[in-house]
Amino acid sequence: MNTAKFIFVTGGVTSSLGKGIISASLAKLLQARGFRVTIQKFDPYINIDPGTLNPYEHGECFVTDDGAETDLDLGHYERFLNTPTSQANNVTTGRIYDHVIRKEREGAYLGKTVQVVPHITDEIKRRMLLLGQGDEFDVVITEIGGSIGDIESLPFVEAVRQLRWELPPYDSLVIHLTLLPYLKAAGELKTKPTQHSVRDLRSAGLQPDILVCRSEYPIPLEMRKKIALFCNVKINSVIESLDADSIYSVPLLMLKEHLDERVIKKLKLVGGASIPDLEAWKDFLGKLKNPTEEVTIALVGKYVELPDAYKSINESFVHAGAQNECKVTVRSIQSDHITPENITQLLHGVDGVLVAPGFGERGFEGKVTAIRYVRENGIPFFGICLGMQCAAVEFARNVLGLPQASSTEMDALTPDPVIAMMEEQKNITQKGGTMRLGAYDCELRKGSKAAKAYGRNHISERHRHRYEFNNDYLKQFEEAGMVASGINPATGLVEVIELQGHPWFVAGQFHPELKSTVQTPHPLFVRFVKAAIQHHKNEI
Numbered sequence: 001m002n003t004a005k006f007i008f009v010t011g012g013v014t015s016s017l018g019k020g021i022i023s024a025s026l027a028k029l030l031q032a033r034g035f036r037v038t039i040q041k042f043d044p045y046i047n048i049d050p051g052t053l054n055p056y057e058h059g060e061c062f063v064t065d066d067g068a069e070t071d072l073d074l075g076h077y078e079r080f081l082n083t084p085t086s087q088a089n090n091v092t093t094g095r096i097y098d099h100v101i102r103k104e105r106e107g108a109y110l111g112k113t114v115q116v117v118p119h120i121t122d123e124i125k126r127r128m129l130l131l132g133q134g135d136e137f138d139v140v141i142t143e144i145g146g147s148i149g150d151i152e153s154l155p156f157v158e159a160v161r162q163l164r165w166e167l168p169p170y171d172s173l174v175i176h177l178t179l180l181p182y183l184k185a186a187g188e189l190k191t192k193p194t195q196h197s198v199r200d201l202r203s204a205g206l207q208p209d210i211l212v213c214r215s216e217y218p219i220p221l222e223m224r225k226k227i228a229l230f231c232n233v234k235i236n237s238v239i240e241s242l243d244a245d246s247i248y249s250v251p252l253l254m255l256k257e258h259l260d261e262r263v264i265k266k267l268k269l270v271g272g273a274s275i276p277d278l279e280a281w282k283d284f285l286g287k288l289k290n291p292t293e294e295v296t297i298a299l300v301g302k303y304v305e306l307p308d309a310y311k312s313i314n315e316s317f318v319h320a321g322a323q324n325e326c327k328v329t330v331r332s333i334q335s336d337h338i339t340p341e342n343i344t345q346l347l348h349g350v351d352g353v354l355v356a357p358g359f360g361e362r363g364f365e366g367k368v369t370a371i372r373y374v375r376e377n378g379i380p381f382f383g384i385c386l387g388m389q390c391a392a393v394e395f396a397r398n399v400l401g402l403p404q405a406s407s408t409e410m411d412a413l414t415p416d417p418v419i420a421m422m423e424e425q426k427n428i429t430q431k432g433g434t435m436r437l438g439a440y441d442c443e444l445r446k447g448s449k450a451a452k453a454y455g456r457n458h459i460s461e462r463h464r465h466r467y468e469f470n471n472d473y474l475k476q477f478e479e480a481g482m483v484a485s486g487i488n489p490a491t492g493l494v495e496v497i498e499l500q501g502h503p504w505f506v507a508g509q510f511h512p513e514l515k516s517t518v519q520t521p522h523p524l525f526v527r528f529v530k531a532a533i534q535h536h537k538n539e540i
Contacts, residue, residue, distance in 0.1 A: 004132030005267045006172040007141045008160045010206070012148040012197025013179040017214050018250075020073035022177055022241065023143045024080035025251040029260035031081055032251075032276030035138040035269065038131050039077040040089045041070070042124070043145040044152035048094040059308030063464045063514055064089070067438025073143065075312050075514070079319075080251070082519040091127050093152060099123055116155055124159035125166075138269070148176075148200045161205035170268040176201055176208035177241075180215040180223075189217060191227050198231040209266055210237045210259070218242065237262055248285060248318070248518060251278070284322050284518050293326035295532040298347055300370045300387075301356030302363035304332035310356055312513035313384070319521035320529045328529060338366030343373045351539070352380040352504075352532035355387030357464075357511065361410045368394045375505060380531035382524065383507025385465050388497060389419045391507045392469055395482050395499075400473075409467050420470045436463045440488055440510070442495040448485035449506050450496045453527040459486075461495070461510035469494035469509070504531035 007026070011019045020041070027037040047053060049069045050061045062075045070090035077085055100123050104114045132140045144160070146153040164172050178194040194213060201208060211233055213219060219227075219240045228235040239257045244250050254260065255276065264272065297317065303309035314330060321328035333346055335355075347353065353374045355367050367390040374381040375394065383391045389407050396405035396418045404411075407419035439460045444451040451457055471492065474484060486496025486508065499505035506524065516522035 003135055004137045004140045005170075005269065006128070006132060006163070006167065007139060007175060007263065007267075008163075008172065009141060009143045009175045009177065010148055010157070010160075010201065010208075011144075011146070011177045012201065013193045015147055017177050017179060018241070019143050019145075019177050020076045021247050021250050022175070022212055022254070023073075023141050024076045025254045026175075026259055026263065027077070027139075027141055028080045028251045028281070029255055029276050029278075030139055030263070030269075030272070032278050032281070033260065033264075033272035035272050036136065037081065037139045037141065038083070038085070038089065038137050039074075039081070039141040039143065040091070040128070040131060041073045041077075041143045041145060042128070042156050043071055043090065043092045044150060044156065045092055045145075046094045046097070046152075047092060048098060049090070049092060059306065060311045061464070062312065063437060063462050063511065065439040065460075065462060069437065069464070071145070072308060072311050075315070076247070078515075079315055079517045082517045088127075088130055091124075093155070096120060096123050096127070096155075117158060120155050121159040121162060124156055125163055128159065128163060138271075139267075148197055148204070154204070157201070157204045157206060164206070170266070173209040173263065173266050174201075174206055175210045175212060175263075177212045177214065180213045180219060182216050189215060189219065189223060191223060191230070194227060195230050202232075208233060210239060210262055212239045212241050212259070214241045214243075216243055246285075246288065246318075248281075248288065251281065252285070280519065287322040287325050288318065291321065291325050291327040293324065293533050293536070294329065295326060295351040295529065295536050296329045296331055296349060297529075297532060298331045298333050298350040298353045298370075299356060300333045300335050300338070300353060300367055302335050302358050302360075303356075304334050312511075312516070313354065313356060316513040316516035316522055316525045317529070319516050319518060320525035323521045323526050324529045324533060326529055326533055328532075333370070335363030335366035335370070338363075338369050340369055343369055346370075347373060347379070350379065351536040352382065352528060354382045354384065354528070355390055355507075357385035357387060359386070359409075364390065364407075364410050368397070372398055375499065375502065378503055378535075380504035380528060380535050381502075381507070382504075382528045384513065385463075385509060385511060388507035388509050389467060389469070391505075392418050392477070392482075392497060395477065395480070396473065399480050399482070400476055407467055416473070418470050418473045419467050421467050435466055436468075438462060440495075441490065442486045442510070443489050444496065445483065445485040445487075448483070448496075449498050449504065449527070450485045450508075450524070453506075453523040455523070461508065461512060462514045463510050465509065469497070503535060504528060 030037045059072045068087035074085045178197045180189045224238045317328040371394040396402045402416040405416035406414040408417045444457045481500045484494045485498045512522045512524045
């Protein structure tokens with residue numbers, strides 16, 4: 001039984017228009033009126049999930065509490081709504097086909113010819129409706145990946161067409177996001193790409209209820225009328241979406257354009273507040289736009305050319321920066337390029353260094369070199385996942401006197417494997433299977449920097465990695481001043497290490513950036529930025 005209303009968000013003309021941000025912004029506005037909202041993303045690629053995709057292909061891989069490797073848009077959903085997502089919130093073509101083919105092999109279709117319609121579209125519809133069953137949500141927003149006209153997206157669009165025909169009136173609507181390009185030579189915005197995009201959508205059997213038009217310039221009233229007339233929507237359903245100074249300004253821009261009002265009216269939603277309560281959101285924006293401090297943090301990683309590869313880390317700095325009323329400037333440094341000779345120059349003027357997660361050998365030694373520099377020079381350091389493993393290797397080599405210490409991921413024959421794979425993982429052959437994925441508990445040592453940051457001793461954080469700290473070396477590490485301040489209670493695995501006698505040298509095996517939101521900035525990022533502010537003041 002479906003009790004929720006459904007909003008489908010499609011995009012046209014070009015990718016990267018911001019369907020995820022518009023979906024998250026609308027959800028935020030509805031949530032701020034008291035409605036229970038969730039968002040799901042349907043991706044048209046054939047990978048089962050983004051877990052095996054290179055970050056250059058698809059940006060970062062976001063991980064949920066239940067261990068799902070998902071699209072980075074789910075990060076936006078969580079950061080805006082402050083509610084966790086799950087496996088059900090991200091579905092790919094690969095997952096749909098995999099399910100249908102397995103059922104066919106089991107004989108579930110009784111010898112029928114298995115086809116895109118109805119078998120694939122039925123499975124898409126089943127998953128689209130899943131989150132709306134029960135009484136958990138009032139509104140389910142479904143973002144369809146890709147652009148209208150893509151071959152890959154057609155089954156999803158067809159599934160939405162069928163659902164709109166099957167669902168009761170006022171239980172669903174379609175928002176189509178499109179582009180109004182500005183032609184410099186003509187000195188005007190052009191509506192033709194939007195018209196063509198809507199024509200393609202209508203030829204697939206879908207009439208949009210609301211058009212959200214991305215534009216660099218305000219849309220004149222006459223142009224809104226023209227778009228409404230040619231695209232068969234009401235003029236007050238042509239919504240202007242101007243480029244914003246921050247993605248976090250978009251909910252307020254959509255409020256100004258009455259997007260939430262149009263949706264409430266079209267879906268006949270009842271029970272919400274007459275105006276959204278956005279005081280906390282505005283307070284956050286006020287701090288974000290009026291900082292009293294400024295720091296520069298070096299982000300050392302191997303995918304730094306693509307900002308989306310470290311999306312959650314960059315956003316965590318926005319949240320932690322606002323909490324500290326501090327503007328955080330992130331200086332990206334390619335770890336491949338770091339050498340002992342140029343490290344001083346590369347890190348000149350930074351107030352803190354974050355060594356980012358990643359897989360594989362490339363850039364590993366550069367990360368180790370950067371960590372040695374910050375450890376010896378008292379610069380605040382924060383290591384995430386591989387960043388923690390690099391910190392352990394650096395300490396083993398340069399403090400414990402084990403020059404060939406390494407991770408077995410980088411050097412299978414190292415005589416001192418301070419980072420290694422757990423025994424029970426070694427026999428698993430499928431790529432994703434060897435990973436520790438999703439939320440795991442961690443007990444923090446009382447009085448440690450990590451415990452002080454969190455303000456409690458028991459935490460749960462999300463993981464995505466294969467290799468672990470080798471506990472055979474733990475005693476040596478602790479005797480030399482590198483303590484394991486976070487331990488997984490079930491396995492005894494090291495989750496957090498920190499260096500005593502250093503302003504801020506903390507590294508975690510987990511991914512704290514995945515749980516940072518506007519409403520609850522991650523405590524480790526907040527304390528790291530605070531340490532960077534202190535370092536900046538000391539340097540002046």
